[in-house]
Amino acid sequence: MTAAIPTIALVGNPNAGKSSLFNALTGARQKIANYPGVTVERKAGHASFADGRPMSLVDLPGSYSLTPASPDEAVTRDVVLGRQAGERRPDALVVVVDAANLDNHLCFALELIALGLPTVVALNMLDLAERDGLTLDPAILSRELGVPVVPTVAVRKRGLTDLLAAVDGAILSHQTQATVQSAPPPSDAALHQRARAIARAATLSENPVRRWTQRVDAVLLHPVAGFLILLALMFVMFQGVYAWSEAPIGWIEGGVGALQGAVDIALPDGFLRGLIIEGILGGVGSVIVFLPQILILFLFILLLEATGYMTRAAFLMDGIMAKVGLSGRGFIPLLSSFACAVPGIMATRAIPDAKDRLTTILIAPLMTCSARLPVYTLIIGAFIPNTNVGGSPVGLQGLVLFGLYLSGIVGALVVALVLRRTVAKGTAAGFMMEMPRYQWPRLRDVGIALWQRAWIFLRRAGTIIFVTTIALWLLLSYPKVPTDSSESQVDYSVAGRIASGLEVVVAPIGFNHDIALALIPAMAAREVAVSALATANAIEAGDDEEAMAQSLSERLQGRWSIATALAFLAWFVFAPQCISTIAITRRETNGWKWPLFMVGYLFALAYAAAGITYWTAVAFGLG
Amino acid sequence: MNPKLDSAQLGVAVRISRIDWDRMSHDEGRRLREFGLMEGIEVTPLHRGSLFSRDPLALAIGRMQVIIRARQAAMIEVAPTAP
Numbered sequence: 001m002t003a004a005i006p007t008i009a010l011v012g013n014p015n016a017g018k019s020s021l022f023n024a025l026t027g028a029r030q031k032i033a034n035y036p037g038v039t040v041e042r043k044a045g046h047a048s049f050a051d052g053r054p055m056s057l058v059d060l061p062g063s064y065s066l067t068p069a070s071p072d073e074a075v076t077r078d079v080v081l082g083r084q085a086g087e088r089r090p091d092a093l094v095v096v097v098d099a100a101n102l103d104n105h106l107c108f109a110l111e112l113i114a115l116g117l118p119t120v121v122a123l124n125m126l127d128l129a130e131r132d133g134l135t136l137d138p139a140i141l142s143r144e145l146g147v148p149v150v151p152t153v154a155v156r157k158r159g160l161t162d163l164l165a166a167v168d169g170a171i172l173s174h175q176t177q178a179t180v181q182s183a184p185p186p187s188d189a190a191l192h193q194r195a196r197a198i199a200r201a202a203t204l205s206e207n208p209v210r211r212w213t214q215r216v217d218a219v220l221l222h223p224v225a226g227f228l229i230l231l232a233l234m235f236v237m238f239q240g241v242y243a244w245s246e247a248p249i250g251w252i253e254g255g256v257g258a259l260q261g262a263v264d265i266a267l268p269d270g271f272l273r274g275l276i277i278e279g280i281l282g283g284v285g286s287v288i289v290f291l292p293q294i295l296i297l298f299l300f301i302l303l304l305e306a307t308g309y310m311t312r313a314a315f316l317m318d319g320i321m322a323k324v325g326l327s328g329r330g331f332i333p334l335l336s337s338f339a340c341a342v343p344g345i346m347a348t349r350a351i352p353d354a355k356d357r358l359t360t361i362l363i364a365p366l367m368t369c370s371a372r373l374p375v376y377t378l379i380i381g382a383f384i385p386n387t388n389v390g391g392s393p394v395g396l397q398g399l400v401l402f403g404l405y406l407s408g409i410v411g412a413l414v415v416a417l418v419l420r421r422t423v424a425k426g427t428a429a430g431f432m433m434e435m436p437r438y439q440w441p442r443l444r445d446v447g448i449a450l451w452q453r454a455w456i457f458l459r460r461a462g463t464i465i466f467v468t469t470i471a472l473w474l475l476l477s478y479p480k481v482p483t484d485s486s487e488s489q490v491d492y493s494v495a496g497r498i499a500s501g502l503e504v505v506v507a508p509i510g511f512n513h514d515i516a517l518a519l520i521p522a523m524a525a526r527e528v529a530v531s532a533l534a535t536a537n538a539i540e541a542g543d544d545e546e547a548m549a550q551s552l553s554e555r556l557q558g559r560w561s562i563a564t565a566l567a568f569l570a571w572f573v574f575a576p577q578c579i580s581t582i583a584i585t586r587r588e589t590n591g592w593k594w595p596l597f598m599v600g601y602l603f604a605l606a607y608a609a610a611g612i613t614y615w616t617a618v619a620f621g622l623g
Numbered sequence: 624m625n626p627k628l629d630s631a632q633l634g635v636a637v638r639i640s641r642i643d644w645d646r647m648s649h650d651e652g653r654r655l656r657e658f659g660l661m662e663g664i665e666v667t668p669l670h671r672g673s674l675f676s677r678d679p680l681a682l683a684i685g686r687m688q689v690i691i692r693a694r695q696a697a698m699i700e701v702a703p704t705a706p
């Protein structure tokens with residue numbers, strides 16, 4: 001047993017800084033954000049003691065006690081009590097507590113210490129305690145708790161060496177003294193009383209709570225002003241996605257174009273040149289140009305998460321969420337679904353009520369994820385004039401984008417309302433959540449998280465989008481159209497003929513052959529719709545110099561009516577075109593029932609929405 | 624009848640005199656206690672509702688701020704703190 005690598009678990013209240021500590025000790029890049037319930041899974045990593053002996057460190061979801069209220073907290077209980085299937089019980093616990101909120105955090109700490117495992121308390125966020133005018137004595141705390149207490153500032157990597165040394169010592173001394181006292185668990189009230197008494201004893205001096213954060217909240221949580229500020233923030237976010245991305249998009253487009261030119265000169269006409277120029281550079285390149293927009297969107301979301309505003313947004317949204325049978329708690333996973341529905345659906349594990357959680361999972365794909373941005377941007381860029389609304393600084397394109405996001409949100413709320421009265425019926429969900437203190441975003445953390453997102457996006461482009469685009473290029477290029485035929489290559493190809501079949505189904509809602517062609521590969525990932533249009537377009541253009549010189553959006557303008565373009569946008573607000581989302585829904589709901597239900601209702605909605613949009617637009621003479 | 628937390632004045636500290644544990648679900652009651660909402664504790668209601676709703680309610684308990692729904696706050700009786 002001594003030869004085995006010891007397993008050490010990080011446990012504690014939500015938002016105490018467990019993941020920050022885990023990252024600092026292991027060099028991992030677990031998600032860190034300033035709201036409770038960020039970590040929803042057990043995550044292991046490697047670290048080593050000062051003398052180089054290895055240890056396995058486990059980061060756990062935050063919890064208030066060993067009695068779980070939500071699926072993520074159940075994981076913590078199972079790991080700590082050694083009930084997790086296939087997992088040994090940890091050899092030691094590091095209980096992470098927020099130094100500025102000992103009254104509350106010591107309750108769980110006391111419960112954990114009573115388990116009798118070797119335990120060390122990390123007195124974390126000491127810097128924030130100082131900011132709040134608290135002076136604490138770790139020695140007194142240690143004496144009262146009966147375990148070593150090490151002051152740490154996880155985000156500045158302070159106190160890590162001492163922490164590991166204390167863990168080492170605790171494991172060693174535990175092996176020599178084998179007495180484990182087991183008293184009956186105290187009542188909640190007794191536990192709290194004891195926690196408060198210890199906190200008071202360890203507090204040397206205390207200034208009244210600083211008031212500036214309360215003044216900020218007086219504005220940001222104001223019933224009317226706060227709500228308007230939330231709306232304004234989201235609005236600025238979507239304007240920013242356009243306004244600030246123009247230049248970098250130009251650079252990437254220029255780069256891709258230059259590469260295409262170079263390949264055109266370097267390679268002889270043939271299979272390889274076509275594949276690279278039309279398939280790879282044309283297809284994948286058309287998706288990569290959206291990287292700047294996606295990063296701007298992520299930057300906004302990361303800043304909201306890091307400052308602690310997310311919980312305030314949940315507070316403001318709770319009234320509306322309650323009306324459709326959800327809770328403000330669900331707003332956080334939904335807002336992260338703006339980035340991507342997959343982590344959004346994972347984050348629902350922090351929702352206590354099962355029906356509330358199921359509903360939130362089912363509507364998460366309606367939040368406009370970043371994969372839709374390329375589709376929206378391409379179509380908006382081609383069909384919505386780049387002007388300002390009535391002389392104001394508000395751009396029309398940004399406004400339309402905002403409208404599309406809003407349609408997704410409103411759609412989600414309406415669907416939730418229906419689901420909560422039908423398939424996910426249940427008692428009204430509650431909403432109890434801790435509100436974190438405000439913090440300045442840490443540039444480094446934001447930078448790393450942005451880089452991670454950029455990497456994930458590029459990897460997607462290099463794998464799933466790359467493969468689907470090449471497959472599509474092959475299906476579009478063969479069989480070759482006979483020279484005497486009047487049909488175009490695209491119509492003549494395998495893919496073209498399949499699309500003609502689908503076109504029959506989607507023609508009533510205004511979709512043409514181009515769209516029918518793009519829809520099937522876009523099942524893999526939404527961005528593929530863009531690369532598919534680009535590839536088909538490049539093949540169609542062939543060696544026609546004039547057509548080649550036209551941009552994709554110029555070509556679309558010539559081929560689609562505005563009504564068709566609007567219908568296409570409406571379709572993408574709802575259509576569940578993402579394999580990963582379907583897979584994660586299956587995993588999180590333990591079966592195929594709900595993912596199939598989700599796909600079914602979303603396609604039905606998409607068809608109806610596109611149809612209504614098309615017919616309305618035609619009625620207004622835009623057909 | 625004693626005043627309840629859901630109608631308590633914002634910004635004024637009050638002491639919890641009684642909580643109607645029987646009217647709430649087991650889990651609800653436990654989470655309230657985990658937040659430290661118990662008889663004898665001092666809390667300050669800080670913010671209430673947004674736009675068209677009186678829900679939720681943000682409270683300060685010691686150095687912590689928590690959000691609960693008005694429905695739960697209505698089960699918490701409060702009394703003025705001793706001067």
Ligand SMILES: Nc1nc2c(ncn2[C@@H]2O[C@H](COP(=O)(O)OP(=O)(O)OP(=O)(O)O)[C@@H](O)[C@H]2O)c(=O)[nH]1
Nearest residue numbers: 014015016017018019020037038039062125153154
């Ligand atoms: N000032 C300061 N901030 C910290 C410290 N440790 C963590 N934080 C911040 O506290 C917030 C929460 O940190 P996390 O590491 O995500 O907390 P966690 O305990 O893993 O939270 P859950 O996964 O939700 O249980 C983040 O905004 C961190 O940047 C610290 O020592 N000092």
Ligand SMILES: [Mg+2]
Nearest residue numbers: 018019038039
């Ligand atoms: Mg965490």
